[in-house]
Amino acid sequence: HLVSEAAFENRRIRSWANGIFIHHAREHLAALSRFLTVDLLENEWAEYVTNFNRLDEEKKKEFLSKQGFDSFHDLLAHIIGWWEEGARVMSGILDTPGFSWQSRDVDQFNIELTKKYSTWSEADLLRHFENVRREMIDLIADLPDDAFMNGDIEGWLRDDVVAHYDEHPIPG
Numbered sequence: 001h002l003v004s005e006a007a008f009e010n011r012r013i014r015s016w017a018n019g020i021f022i023h024h025a026r027e028h029l030a031a032l033s034r035f036l037t038v039d040l041l042e043n044e045w046a047e048y049v050t051n052f053n054r055l056d057e058e059k060k061k062e063f064l065s066k067q068g069f070d071s072f073h074d075l076l077a078h079i080i081g082w083w084e085e086g087a088r089v090m091s092g093i094l095d096t097p098g099f100s101w102q103s104r105d106v107d108q109f110n111i112e113l114t115k116k117y118s119t120w121s122e123a124d125l126l127r128h129f130e131n132v133r134r135e136m137i138d139l140i141a142d143l144p145d146d147a148f149m150n151g152d153i154e155g156w157l158r159d160d161v162v163a164h165y166d167e168h169p170i171p172g
Helices: 005-009 011-027 034-042 045-053 057-067 072-095 106-116 122-142 145-149 151-167
Strands: none
Touching: 034 045, 034 122, 034 151, 045 122, 045 151, 057 072, 072 106, 072 122, 072 151, 145 151
């Protein structure tokens, strides 16, 4: 028996269903799907900035300290940069036969990203975060079905969208 759309207006029902269907599926992720990836970008990542801003100042500092970033600006720069790198690699794989990419030194790349975006205003960085998030949704929507069978593409999506969110969860 199907649940009516109106039932999902209830926060408890929506949280329960999300926990069972989405979070549980991510915990046991054996193969990534378009649905799980887009769902995370359309929901959790879409609320990421808002959820951070809801924290009081002490919780913000505690969160950033645990994440290893001096500021939320630096954390967003890190997230944006990895999304952009993932999109570059995935597009290269799809568009250029024989495309190869080099693994990056994670710590060095993170330093480069925070430096790259250090002069951006907060408003510009937030706008860019939203634009890149939407570009990722479009990229994933346009991927051919067999792209999820490509280990490199699946790996970038798993690491940059799914695992990355789980690595930097905003406390509730």
